[in-house]
Amino acid sequence: MSVEPRADTGGDRISAARERFDRLYRTLRDRICLLDYPPGARLREEALAEEFGVSRTPLRRVLGWLEAQGLVRSVQGVGTIVTDVDIVALTQVYQMRMELAELIGKLSPVEPDAETLALFRALQARSRTLAVTPDPRAFAELNLDFFYALLRLTANEPLREISERLYLQTSRIWLKSIPRLDLAEEIAIFSREIADILAAVEIGDLEAAGLTRRSHISMCFARLRAQSARSGARGTQG
Amino acid sequence: MSVEPRADTGGDRISAARERFDRLYRTLRDRICLLDYPPGARLREEALAEEFGVSRTPLRRVLGWLEAQGLVRSVQGVGTIVTDVDIVALTQVYQMRMELAELIGKLSPVEPDAETLALFRALQARSRTLAVTPDPRAFAELNLDFFYALLRLTANEPLREISERLYLQTSRIWLKSIPRLDLAEEIAIFSREIADILAAVEIGDLEAAGLTRRSHISMCFARLRAQSARSGARGTQG
DNA sequence: GTTGAGGCAGTTGTGTACAACATCACGCCG
DNA sequence: CGGCGTGATGTTGTACACAACTGCCTCAAC
Incomplete structure (x- = not known):
């Protein structure tokens, strides 16, 4: 499911070293994408190494x-800084994500099985719960899980990898400005998106699912940009 | 132009360390993509470190x-092996590349300037020279340069990064089977592709250029698969 | 002859000490 | 009071030694 820890194709024995690496990688990646380490945060190798009980060497590989x-950028003498995305790059990534969302329904679509359907329904249930008790962190996690559910709709591995990469690069930027948007409204919109896409998935029309997703990404970015314009000209550059 | 050495946005001073890293990275990447290190080749860290006059540590970062x-996969106790791409993955990557080629003409197209036009014309001249004196290595380099010229047609940076990544992953696989194809014929076809795309670029119709490129990628893969089927069922799995 | 265990050579993974570099505070000088 | 040099401090980058692991070869037992 994940891009990076090179899914052990075939019967590859996963070594203890690689397992440690995967665990560290996913942990740090999630912390960045869920804003535990917000853009601009400085990560210190030694502190992280101590936390995970390893030396700096394997941590530097991660x-x-x-x-x-x-997701980060190391610069000598300064530190390892969590990257930010300026408005221009954000626009370009969103344009790409719109196209990729459409492709998910067109390239190697996979007939949704019972498990996938159950997954989408569970996500819808979570969105309803969230609508009752709004919580930014839970919203972030639901978004992430919903994204991974969408990836199940295509068997094209490069498309999945690329989609994941772009999502992880920008979702945290969007999350960052959630406090300046209307959380309850965003959750309501998201709930409708899940409902729309679930309906498309249930009848097996993955192309419709892709188009729906595309339009939601487009509108989501429009709200993001409108908010950015309202709250002054200060971009998200870092 | 390159994906990885995180183009120093703004006036970032490039440190000596990063410069060394970029040089090593590009060198090794080119060697892999031009088949100096063919799929399955085993790279030894110590030998490479000695060649470049550094220790294993910075080389391992590369x-x-x-x-x-x-492009490679390190496994403890064995070595660092240049990856191969099986026929299924190859098919998926080519499908994605077709879509991306079309997007290059649609997402943030840039009006070709005089320099870009001159570049394309120079590439056409090289293809004509190559048609007279066929040479696999020169063909590989011309293909790479033509690809980078095409990337100039879009300003969408993520699209460029993704296109580059997928191209570098599969071009070497295609190159590998050139000897089993008709080199002269491949060069002739490629010359026509350059001519077609140059014509589209000259009148500023980047969408046409993208569509032309897409159709050529499609036909290129068809020839590749046909050859693969002819020369027995042995795939390119490694 | 076959098969299994054991050791040996070779490779990547890890830990650690030190070098290179950037930032900031402090104090001197104009 | 402002500007600049200089040192202290903290960080990533590098080198090297050793540990962990893999594959192969040898050799003995059956």
Whole structure:
């Protein structure tokens, strides 16, 4: 499911070293994408190494991957800084994500099985719960899980990898401005998106699901940009 | 132009360390993509470190990036092996590349300036020279340069990064089977592709250029698969 | 002849000490 | 009072030694 820990194709024995690496990588990645480490935060290798009970060497390998994914940037003498995304780059990524969302319904679509359907219904249930008791963190996690559910709709591995990469790069930027938007309204909109896409998935029309997703990404970005314009010209550059 | 050495946005001073890293990364990447290190080749860290006059530590950072890009895979006790791509993955990547080629003409197209036009014309001249004196290596380099010229047609940075990543992953697989195809014929076809796309670029119709490119990628893969089927059922799995 | 265990050579993974570099505070000088 | 040099401090980058692991070869037992 994940892009990076090179899914052990075939019967590859996963070594203890690689397992440690995967665990560290996912942990740090999630912390970045759920804003535990917000953009601009400085990560210190030694502190992280101590926390995970390893030396700096294997930890630096993990940070190297995060840097390759564009989530952090190491600079000598300063530290490892969580990247931010300026408004221009954000616009470009959102344009790409719109196209990719449409492609998910067109390239190698997979007939949704019972498990996938159950997953989408569970997500819808969670969104209803969230609408009653709004919580930013739970909203972030629901968004992430919903995204991964959407990835199940295509069997095209490169498309999944690319979609994941772009999502992880920008979702945290969107999350960052949630407090300046209307949380309850965003949750309501998101609930409708889940309902719409679930309806499309239930009748097996994945192309419709992709188009729906595309339109929601488009409108989501429009709200983001409108908010950015309202709250002054200060962008998200870091 | 390159995806990985995080183009120093703004006036960032590039440190000596990063410069060394970029040089090593590009060198090794080119060697892999031009088949100096064919799929399955085993890279030894110590030998490479000695060649470049550094220790294993910074070299391992470079190999880590190559692994993140899917070009090599390090496994403890064995070595760092250049990856191969099986026929299923190859098919999926080519499908994605077709879509991306079309997007290059649609997402943030940039009006070709004089420099870009001159570049395309120079590439056409090189293809004509190559048609007279066929050479696999020169063909590989021309293909790479033509690809980078196409990337100039869009300003969408994520699209460029993704296109580059997928191209570098599969071009070497295609190159590998060139000897089993008709080199002269492939060069002739490629010359026509350059001519077609140059014509579209000259009148500023980037969407047409994208569609042309897409159809050529499609036909290129069809020839590749036909050859693969002819030369027995042995795939390119490694 | 076959098969299994054991050791040996070779490779990547890890820990640690030190070098290179950036930032900031402090104090000197104009 | 402002500006600049200089040192202290903290961080990432590098080198090297050793540990962990894999594959192969040898050799003995059956």
